[in-house]
Amino acid sequence: MRHWERPHYIVANRFWRLSLWVFFFVYLVVGIGSIEINWIRIYEGLERGSHFLSAFLHPDFTTRSTDIYAGILESLTITVTSTVAGILLSIPFGIGAARNISIKPIYLFCRAFIAISRSMQEVIVAIFLVALFGFGAFAGFLTLTYATIGFLGKLLAEEIEGIDRKQLEAVRSTGASWLQSIHVGIWPQIMPRMIGLSFYRLDINFRESAVIGIVGAGGIGATLNTAIDRYEYDSAGAILLLIIIIVMICEYLSGWIRKWIS
Amino acid sequence: MDQLTQHSLWKTNIRHKNWMVWGSCFVLALLTAYCWTIMTEETIWEFVYDAPVQGADLINRMFPPDWLYINKLYKALWDTINIATLGTLLGLIIALPVAFLAARNTTPSVLFVRPIALFVIAASRSINSLIWALLLVMILGPGILAGVLAIGLRSVGFIAKLFYESIEEINTTSVEAIESTGASHFQVINYAIIPQVLPAFLGVIIFRWDINIRESTILGLVGAGGIGLFLSSSLNVLAWPQVTLIIVVILATVIISEFISAKVRSLLIG
Amino acid sequence: MLKIQHLKKQYKKGPLVLKNINLVIPEGQIVGLIGPSGAGKSTLIRCINRLIKPSSGDISLGGINLSNASPRQIREQRRYIGMIFQEYALVERLSVMENVLSGRLGYLSFWQSFTRRYPQQDIDNAFDYLQRVGLIDHANKRADELSGGQRQRVGIARALAQDPRLLLVDEPTASLDPKTSRQIMRLIQSICREKGLPAIINIHDVPLAMQFVDRIIGLQGGEIVFDGLASELNEDVLTRIYGNEDWQPAGNDQDKGDE
Structure with a gap:
């Protein structure tokens, strides 16, 4: 007769394993306990919820059709312009933030710019830009441009830092200028991935453009917010359906284009 | 296939590809410009020009943090x-x-x-x-x-x-x-x-x-x-x-x- | 006793992979299944434990029909058929012991197997099997820490843990070096002898097959073209199975023949 017990590979020590489980359950109890649940309010809400669900299944595209059309158009235009502007600007920022080809002060500035962009929610950025530039699509455009620079700039910088040194040196040794060495030595190596990521970002930007409208930065989000405020569930359902459909089309198209390029 | 035709084929291939790239860039630029005009139709440019002043004012009011x-x-x-x-x-x-x-x-x-x-x-x-x-x-x-x-x-x-x-x-x-x-x-x-x-x-x-x-x-x-x-x-x-x-x-x-x-x-x- | 009658298999819109296979394998016999790639060896083996559904024909093991069994019956019957794979097919992130004990899954409830609470008898047996294949010191190692030969031994122990009535072995040595291959084949042979266990070994290496099996079945294009004792295998038969080639082991020609 031999004893056998399943060995644990992730947390091998029995004491720590047990304490982690205890910690987890204690947290679960405390955490769930911290949620204040107003049952009466939820009961009232259930009816509204079922209304909304049925409205979602019978969406109304016509009553608010001009608002919805304008909102979708604004979201789409914001998406396109901010993605293009973001890509163009992420190139200098990405190059500046790559340790191996940049100089120290520019490197630090670009890194800080990118880091702030990445750790700030788009919505928070939008709040400030609306305060500066007024309500409307222009603030939304700036918000998403800034976010795109952070997203693509970091990836670009990492790609450049990770590229084949030898190829870069080979180009430099022919006496190429700094700009030429980037064009010939770096661009071909990173371009396919960058194009793929740009389309991915186009996707994200559309999704975000549907949100920043809630804080006044234009797009379909504002229309959605108004519809919900006015309890026009059927219009809200129509908008949500449109968002889902457009996101799916975007995703499908960008997947298709990425495959086509590579 | 002799070398000459192969060479010219390669060349037309490259040219074809270049055309595609420049063409799609051009279309993209047109699209962006079009989107830009639609998007900025309702933009009030006075607010935009005023932004640096507003920004300085905002920073003044934001600091020091509470x-x-x-x-x-x-x-x-x-x-x-x-x-x-x-x-x-x-x-x-x-x-x-x-x-x-x-x-x-x-x-x-x-x-x-x-x-x-x-x-x-x-x-x-x-x-x-x-x-x-x-x-x-x-x-x-x-x-x-x-x-x-x-x-x-x-x-x-x-x-x-x-x-x-x-x-x-x-x-x-x-x-x-x-x-x-x-x-x-x-x-x-x-x-x-x-x-x-x-x-x-x-x-x-x-x-x-x-x-x-x-x-x-x-x-x-x-x-x-x-x-x-x-x-x-x-x-x-x-x-x-x-x-x-x-x-x-x-x-x-x-x-x-x-x-x-x-x-x-x-x-x-x- | 395994009995296969008029077995046919055709994949969707494809040609017949198996054409009318008839076979009887008595208790305790070790059968080597040889033939070129694509002859249907792997399909035949997988039809027996119903990893693949045969198109028509009968397969019966110990009097129980497998070819038209319900999913539930198939699961029940699979317990009695041990299988050893080419790429070992261990679950690499589980311990060696869990891999061996997974041979008992067909006998356990989900909850028992989920909590790893195996009957003491199963654990004792698993240790015996690990002892038998020479891996008793590795019981609590993760399977991906083992070498190829050691992994195949775990695979054998897993099949033994099923307490099988039939052993299906799919290219056991294809990923191993010649010395380890011999050790593995010898291990399989001696285990079958000890337990009087019939086995079907699907194998590429003809000399190795001749050394360790009782009976050889040659498969070509989905048909049995040879069925006889290992000692009866000669150049004529090999040509019938594999096509024309110089079968003399010596000389330079052998290198050219290997593809």
Whole structure:
């Protein structure tokens, strides 16, 4: 007769394993306990919820059709312009933030710019830009441009830092200028991935453009917010359906284009 | 084929490709310009030109931050962390079965069940957590519960998508081997599939938790609890020093959560 | 006793992979299944434990029909058929012991297997099997820490843990070096002898097959073209199975023949 017990590979020590489980359950109890649940309010809400669900299944595209059309158009235009502007600007920022080809002060500035962009929610950025530039699509455009620079700039910088040194040196040794060495030595190596990521970002930007409208930065989000405020569930359902459909089309198209390029 | 024709073929090929590239660039530029004109139709340019002045004024009003206000934020911060963590757990619980229903090699029916699971994933993914929160606040009333559910519902699609992709990539002969011992469907999942995908699953969960911490900081803007509630009320009364402090707290939380998730990931997955 | 009658298999719109296979394998006989790639060896083996559904024909093991069994019956019958795989097919992130014990899954409830609470008898037996294949010191290692030969031994122990009435072996040595291949084949042979266990070994290496099996079945294009004792295998038969080639082991020609 031999004893056998399943060995644990992730947390091998029995004491720590047990304490982690205890910690987890204690947290679960405390955490769930911290949620204040107003049952009466939820009961009232259930009816509204079922209304909304049925409205979602019978969406109304016509009553608010001009608002919805304008909102979708604004979201789409914001998406396109901010993605293009973001890509163009992420190139200098990405190059500046790559340790191996940049100089120290520019490197630090670009890194800080990118880091702030990445750790700030788009919505928070939008709040400030609306305060500066007024309500409307222009603030939304700036918000998403800034976010795109952070997203693509970091990836670009990492790609450049990770590229084949030898190829870069080979180009430099022919006496190429700094700009030429980037064009010939770096661009071909990173371009396919960058194009793929740009389309991915186009996707994200559309999704975000549907949100920043809630804080006044234009797009379909504002229309959605108004519809919900006015309890026009059927219009809200129509908008949500449109968002889902457009996101799916975007995703499908960008997947298709990425495959086509590579 | 002699060398000359081959050379000229290569050349026309390159020229063809160049035309394609320049053509698509041109179309893209036209499209962008067109979008720009539509988008800026209603822009009031006086406000835009005025922005530097406004910006300087804003910064003046924002500093120094109202440090003492932090005493009111502890509870909200705790709520924010709870929203993110419990929301991630909720998303995980729903996403697990959805992922197994969506993966080609574990779904009971490729024709019926799989498309439904894929639609659930797509719908959850295309709606931002802030919009989920907007809907849930309308249904359930403001509070943490709406926040937890919003984060959970948004996480389902993200987690299930990455889960089912890793399920589809597993080594099939191990599955065959376990099947050939007479194991039941669930035993096969438990013995042959889960061990193979566990590291990927853990990575996805940690990744999503990190994202959820970020997203839960702003849910309060639509009334779904957390530190965003305070951000919203400070903005409403234009208490800019408080806003500065809240932004600093949010940034610190985000950075710390990123640090924690990187640490946990390297501990668990190595 | 395994009995196969008029077995046919056709994949969707494809040609017939197995054309009318008839076979009887008595208790305790070790059968080597040889033939070129694509002859249907692997399909035949997988039809027996129903990893693949045969198109028509009968397969019966110990009097129980497998070819038209319900999914539940198939699971029940699979318990009695051990299988050893080419790429070992262990679950690499589980311990060696869990891999061996997974051979018992067909006998356990989901909850028992989920909590890893195996009957003491199963654990004792698993240790015996690990002892038998020479891996007793590795019981709690993770399977991916083992070498190829060691992994195949775990695969054998897993098949033994099923307490099988038939052993199906799919290219057991294809990923191993010549020395380890011999050790593995010898191990399989001696285990079958000890337990009087019939086995079907699907194998590419003809000399290795001749050394370790009782009977050889040659498969070509989904048909049995040879069925006889290992000692009866000669150049004529090999040509019938594999096509024209110089079968002399010595000389330079052998290198050219290997593809």
